[in-house]
Amino acid sequence: MPGRPSLAGRSLLLVLRPISGMGGGGSALKVCADHRGGINWLSLSPDGQRLLTGSEDGTARLWSTADGQCCALLQGHESYVTFCQLEDEAAFTCSADCTIRKWDVLTGQCLQVFRGHTSIVNRILVTNNQLFSSSYDRTARAWNVDKGQVSQEFRGHRNCVLTLAYSAPWDLPGAPCMEEALAGGLLVTGSTDGTAKVWQVASGCCHQTLRGHTGAVLCLVLDTPSHTAFTGSTDATIRAWDILSGEQLRVFREHQGSVICLELVNRHVYSGSADRTVKCWLADTGESVRTFAAHGHSVSALKYHAGTWASALLHLPYDIPVRRANRSRRGLPKLTLPCQPMPHAPQLPGQGRGLSGREAQWRHVFTVFTGSGDARARAFDAQSGALRRVFRGHAFIINCIQAPAGPWCRKKKSCRRRCPP
DSSP states (O other): OOSSOOOSSOOEEEEEOOOOSSSSBOOEEEEEEOOSSOEEEEEEOTTSSEEEEEETTSOEEEEETTTOOEEEEEOOOSSOEEEEEEOSSEEEEEETTSEEEEEETTTOOEEEEEEOOSSOEEEEEEETTEEEEEETTSEEEEEETTTOOEEEEEEOOSSOEEEEEEEOGGGSOOOTTTTTTTTTOEEEEEETTSOEEEEETTTOOEEEEEOOOSSOEEEEEEEGGGTEEEEEETTSOEEEEETTTOOEEEEEOOOSSOEEEEEEETTEEEEEETTSOEEEEETTTOOEEEEEOOOSSOEEEEEEEEEETTOOOEEEEOOOTTSGGGTTOOSOOEEEEOOOOOSSOOOOTTOOTTSOHHHHHTOEEEEEEEEETTSOEEEEETTTOOEEEEEOOOSSOEEEEEOOOOOBOSSOTTOOOBOOO
């Protein structure tokens, strides 16, 4: 199979115990070996019951998060799988073979092949019955999910397009002069050419070019209510932009290395960096309010999680085959699946006797999970910055983390606030 050299051994899946107390390390419950190459990405289904993995071996696999069993093998790509996304009724994968594929999650059958890119497809984003993709061919594209045809092509970047995000039209202001331009929403892309671009999806025109970074744009997140994009770069800064006007709003300057990953939660920006730290910033001012240290190498992945004390962790290590200097390293890349959420959370240390049993069971815990080049995942208290747990056992860098969601509020389906049942 064409592509990068494969690793010795097979990828492993480890099931970790949920966090149930302060300090200590995570312990493995199960190990499953099915993939025959490193795992490049993973995606949880919206209900958290299934997991999709994309691998160096050119396949994707669907797993049950309840027991860690492989439910389906997705075969068809002619080179390694770079990224994947799992929806309720379909799975999507993209590959170094320049294609994107849509799969039936029950049978594993390939339902559609999306052809058009002329180089490695880096990322995909499926939303509102639209599929967006970014590629080494310097373009991003929008596709009709049902027909498998390109509906729009976005050209203008001078180098590889790495990351992308989408803002739907109903999240954008309804000014009469903007209605037609914003009818299809806005796509934001980040590139190794040092810029981010905002595209009108309906017309394919470049709406704004966001200039200011002096290095590659590695990651971006959108705050749709304020129409703000946050971009992280190899220039060690994070920048906030108004995606409608293209104005640079503020610069976040405390990292001493490339900003590799970003997360936006409750008007706070969390950033993982090659300087071995995660920082928490106030999104509205750019002030750094907390630093999460203790990493032995670059922070390559992070995930904020709000839930009960019995929350679980899902994380993915990666052997960095893209970084040629590390290709010669041999070992067993591993993937972590979550345990099933516990029906009742144990009483937290320091809880008073006066608390009712219900309060003790459903006290919320806010956690920042990180993955690092030191092959360890960590859990930090999001509010104090204290290190809670270190998950050991992996041989390679962890490049993807997912945390199963806690119970949803019953008051309203659209409410994303975790509440006791």
